[in-house]
Amino acid sequence: MVCMTMTQLNSGTALAVSSASLVCAALGPVQNGQLIYSGIAVGGRFPKGTRASVLCNLGYEPFGPTDSICEGGKWSRKVATCESTTEPKCPSLKPPSAGRVMYSSIAPYGPSTTATLSCDLGLSVSGASFLQCTEDGWSPKAFGECKRSFKTPKVPKEQVWIRGRLISFGTYLHRRYQICTVMKNRSDRFRESNGS
Numbered sequence: 017m018v019c020m021t022m023t024q025l026n027s028g029t030a031l032a033v034s035s036a037s038l039v040c041a042a043l044g045p046v047q048n049g050q051l052i053y054s055g056i057a058v059g060g061r062f063p064k065g066t067r068a069s070v071l072c073n074l075g076y077e078p079f080g081p082t083d084s085i086c087e088g089g090k091w092s093r094k095v096a097t098c099e100s101t102t103e104p105k106c107p108s109l110k111p112p113s114a115g116r117v118m119y120s121s122i123a124p125y126g127p128s129t130t131a132t133l134s135c136d137l138g139l140s141v142s143g144a145s146f147l148q149c150t151e152d153g154w155s156p157k158a159f160g161e162c163k164r165s166f167k168t169p170k171v172p173k174e175q176v177w178i179r180g181r182l183i184s185f186g187t188y189l190h191r192r193y194q195i196c197t198v199m200k201n202r203s204d205r206f207r208e209s210n211g212s
Contacts, residue, residue: 038064040086048076049098055086062086072098079105079151080127096127097151106149114139114162125149135162 039061043051055066062068066086070078080096099105104124109131111117120130129149133141143160 038089040064040066040089040091043068043084043091043095046070046072046095046098048073048100049078051095064088068095070096070098072096075101077101077124077126105151106154109147109154109159112159112161115141115159117159127151131159133159133162138165139163140165 039058042053042057042060042062045051049070049072052069052071053062053066054069055062064086067083068086068091069083072078076098078096079099081093082096084091084093084095086092101124104126106125106129108123108125109117111133114136115133116135118132118134119125120128125131127149131147131149131154133145135141139162141160142163144156144158145160147154147156147159149155
C-alpha cells in the first residue's frame with residue numbers, strides 16, 4: 017500500500033510518500049530451521065534493506081537461496097527450505113547402458129546441481145542429456161538413452177584375408193570409425209583408400 021499526502025504551499029504542491037511502501041512483512045516459518053533478520057521489526061514489519069537468512073537445524077541443510085532482502089515492500093526472492101542431509105531431494109542417478117553421468121557438484125545433490133549424460137564412442141543421447149536438481153527432484157525426471165549415432169554400412173558377402181586381416185569388398189567400417197573402400201584391380205592386387 018502506498019500512501020500519499022498532498023500539501024498546498026504558497027509556492028506550489030509538495031508530494032510525500034509514506035514509509036509504508038518500504039517495509040516487508042515477516043516471512044513464514046522455516047520447517048527444520050529458523051530465519052535470522054538483520055533488522056528489527058516494528059509492528060511485525062521489517063524496514064527496507066533488511067536481510068532474512070535461513071539457518072537450518074543440525075542434520076538439515078538449505079535447499080535453495082539462503083537469504084532474501086527487503087526491497088520496496090517485497091522480499092527479493094523466496095528463501096530456502098531445510099532438507100534432511102540423509103534423504104536428499106536429488107539422489108544419484110543410474111546411467112543408461114553405455115552411458116556415464118557427470119555432476120556439477122559432489123553428493124548430496126542440492127538445488128541447481130546439474131547432471132549431464134554422455135555416451136560411449138559411436139553412440140549419442142536420444143532424449144534428455146541434461147537434468148537439474150529442483151525442490152521437486154530431478155527435472156526432467158530421467159535421462160534419455162544411448163543409441164547408435166549412425167547406421168553401419170552393409171558389407172557384401174565377398175571377403176578376403178590380407179596380411180592376417182579379413183577384408184570385405186565394398187565399404188566397411190574401420191576400427192577408428194573411418195569409412196574405407198576396398199577395391200580389386202585387374203592384377204588381383206588389393207588397395208585400401210580412405211573415403212572422403
